[in-house]
Amino acid sequence: MPAFLRILALLVLFLPLDKAWAVQEDGYELWLRYRPLDSQAQARVRPHAQAIVFAGKPSLTVQAAVAELQRGIKGLLGQEPSLVQALRDGAVVLATPTSMPALDTLKLPMAALGKEGYLLRRLQWRGHSVTLIAANSDVGLLYGAFAWLRAVNTGGDLAALDVQSIPKVQLRMLNHWDNLDRTVERGYAGESIWDWWALPDISDTRYVDYARANASLGINGAALNNVNSKAEVLTGPWIAKAAALADTLRPYGIKVYLSVRFSTPWELKETVTADPLEPAVAAWWREKAREIYTAIPDFGGFLVKANSEGQPGPQDYGRNHADGANMLARALAPHGGVVLWRAFVYSPDNREDRAKQAFSEFKPLDGSFDANVVVQVKNGAIDFQPREPFHPLLGAMPKTALALELQITKEYLGFATHLAYLGPLFEEVLKTDTRWRDTGATVADVVDGSLHRHPLTAMAGVANIGSSRSWSGSHFDQANWYVFGRMAWDPRASARALAEEWVAQTFSTDPKVISAVADMMMRSREAVVNYMTPLGLHHLMATGHHHGPGPWVDDLQRPDWNPVYYHQADTGGIGFDRGPQGSNAVAQYAPGWQRVFSDPHSTPDEYLLWFHHLPWDYKMRSGNTLWVELVGHYDAGVAAASDLHLRWTHLKAAIDPQRYAETEARLRVQKREAQWWRDACLVYFQVVSGQALPPGTQAAPLSLQQYKAIRFPYAPGRG
Ligand code: BDP
Numbered sequence: 001m002p003a004f005l006r007i008l009a010l011l012v013l014f015l016p017l018d019k020a021w022a023v024q025e026d027g028y029e030l031w032l033r034y035r036p037l038d039s040q041a042q043a044r045v046r047p048h049a050q051a052i053v054f055a056g057k058p059s060l061t062v063q064a065a066v067a068e069l070q071r072g073i074k075g076l077l078g079q080e081p082s083l084v085q086a087l088r089d090g091a092v093v094l095a096t097p098t099s100m101p102a103l104d105t106l107k108l109p110m111a112a113l114g115k116e117g118y119l120l121r122r123l124q125w126r127g128h129s130v131t132l133i134a135a136n137s138d139v140g141l142l143y144g145a146f147a148w149l150r151a152v153n154t155g156g157d158l159a160a161l162d163v164q165s166i167p168k169v170q171l172r173m174l175n176h177w178d179n180l181d182r183t184v185e186r187g188y189a190g191e192s193i194w195d196w197w198a199l200p201d202i203s204d205t206r207y208v209d210y211a212r213a214n215a216s217l218g219i220n221g222a223a224l225n226n227v228n229s230k231a232e233v234l235t236g237p238w239i240a241k242a243a244a245l246a247d248t249l250r251p252y253g254i255k256v257y258l259s260v261r262f263s264t265p266w267e268l269k270e271t272v273t274a275d276p277l278e279p280a281v282a283a284w285w286r287e288k289a290r291e292i293y294t295a296i297p298d299f300g301g302f303l304v305k306a307n308s309e310g311q312p313g314p315q316d317y318g319r320n321h322a323d324g325a326n327m328l329a330r331a332l333a334p335h336g337g338v339v340l341w342r343a344f345v346y347s348p349d350n351r352e353d354r355a356k357q358a359f360s361e362f363k364p365l366d367g368s369f370d371a372n373v374v375v376q377v378k379n380g381a382i383d384f385q386p387r388e389p390f391h392p393l394l395g396a397m398p399k400t401a402l403a404l405e406l407q408i409t410k411e412y413l414g415f416a417t418h419l420a421y422l423g424p425l426f427e428e429v430l431k432t433d434t435r436w437r438d439t440g441a442t443v444a445d446v447v448d449g450s451l452h453r454h455p456l457t458a459m460a461g462v463a464n465i466g467s468s469r470s471w472s473g474s475h476f477d478q479a480n481w482y483v484f485g486r487m488a489w490d491p492r493a494s495a496r497a498l499a500e501e502w503v504a505q506t507f508s509t510d511p512k513v514i515s516a517v518a519d520m521m522m523r524s525r526e527a528v529v530n531y532m533t534p535l536g537l538h539h540l541m542a543t544g545h546h547h548g549p550g551p552w553v554d555d556l557q558r559p560d561w562n563p564v565y566y567h568q569a570d571t572g573g574i575g576f577d578r579g580p581q582g583s584n585a586v587a588q589y590a591p592g593w594q595r596v597f598s599d600p601h602s603t604p605d606e607y608l609l610w611f612h613h614l615p616w617d618y619k620m621r622s623g624n625t626l627w628v629e630l631v632g633h634y635d636a637g638v639a640a641a642s643d644l645h646l647r648w649t650h651l652k653a654a655i656d657p658q659r660y661a662e663t664e665a666r667l668r669v670q671k672r673e674a675q676w677w678r679d680a681c682l683v684y685f686q687v688v689s690g691q692a693l694p695p696g697t698q699a700a701p702l703s704l705q706q707y708k709a710i711r712f713p714y715a716p717g718r719g
Contacts, residue, residue: 217485
């Protein structure tokens, strides 16, 4: 057949398929797509979406809520509802006690909603049947509007609607690790979304869409720049840029924060030292705070990485973390700002097990931080690994406000290429009982302040957002932003339920598709753990960029930057002994966990090599030797990655072509890279242990030397 005829035949073949997808989906709209519902669903929703009622003069926040409802209803039902002032049947009514004092007559539990909560209820009001979105503040109405749209999108029963939702955590923050030159440290989604060069005069509509997406989840704070900060960010021109962003984000309930460098006044040559106890330094920060609040009246505060990985800090002057944090906190306190002081510290001069250092430095300071300081603790004691036991500081500082820091960007879980839904990782840590109380004291109880009755609570996620069209570098990575935000609102939310909710809004409302995609998501993180670092292994990644395996790396300047420091594999065995005979990191946990983690027989398999160095022939619960078990986990990881790809191909007809293809390509790479991780790690462990692969196990195609030679000098995300 001539070439042109073949092309024509192909076109005819694919035409009907393409036609089925009315809209070309590129992921830009995130979970706020508002595609037309099917006719049955439209018929169900229409009676509840006849008009939008708001009495009085709407603030920018209420305007945003109304605009979102209009956009949503128009998209879902095909017709834009009118905006009216008086009650009418089938209307969605937005009401605060101020905008509609008559709300009082309905005797609703308004006080329980607090400042940001909302209530959605279908009711009769003055003879009209309406859907009420009630809140004590305009931002509560905005959250309620998004919640109502989510209910519509996910097939909620609008006729029986009765929801009351209050955020459990006060500061629900994204931490952008965005540099001033627009690169993003550990960013895999293009450049920073902040076009610093063009700011403050030139804005970008993306900022508004960013704000909408965050508000839809309840995220109310954004630290704009990298924790490895620069002094310049506190100079006039940069404060003006931050102020412009604050103006855009404000209507959506989002405050801006800045990451600050502790030595800023000294580096700008405006003081002769940065010693926190030096009055001139404290005065400089007070004046700086005044300058910032003049430009940004609702500025959130400072995020600080001090005396960590080469960053300056109070210890440079013989002071401690509390001295440093409190000095900054006192500058912000008159304006209502807070200091988020990171506990991610480990020192080049300290030979103590790196996993112990944060606890050793911070625990003795419990009770010495000012009321507007939050100590921000990563979920685990090393560094955002695919799996870590919970950080021993969580629950161990009763007199200090603690924030949980999670990493949404997947530095250690395959960048934006691999599918790894982080809901199960977040849920795992939040659900863990710290055992600091007989009746149970989960990490969620620490984070929401209920365990130690802390008034100030916070949860932070290191953002995975960039200038890429899909925002997060891949479609599935949007789910990690989503699940972080929803869990910051409710740390007890279920990862599975949130996955389903996300799929319904992002890909399809077909229950079969929802459950198939959510199944993939729920398996994905464990797959990554298995093909990268099973059984409690950690920090096996290659140098610098952290993509790909590097268990052999032993040449970095600091011992605790080398993977060999963490796995300690040799002919005798593998694993880091953190038990009483080893570094005794177990002693940092509550007694209930100390007992469990001290003995390899009671340590859960998933943390085994985190806490113990064991011989290769150690007998596992399964009856296998440790070596056979380890190989089995690596193989299971590869099989699971392959299965993810296969499952996706079965969904081809159900997913729009562009997002299907973009995802399929990534899953194909993941399958290949899972194999690479498994092969490279097992080849290396074979060489150092002298163990042979169990019979029937596939040998790696390359030699250790060949795996070692694989390099990526230009991998993204190094900032
Ligand atoms: C590590 C990252 C590094 C960050 C550091 C941090 O590799 O880029 O600066 O965490 O959290 O995981 O400060």
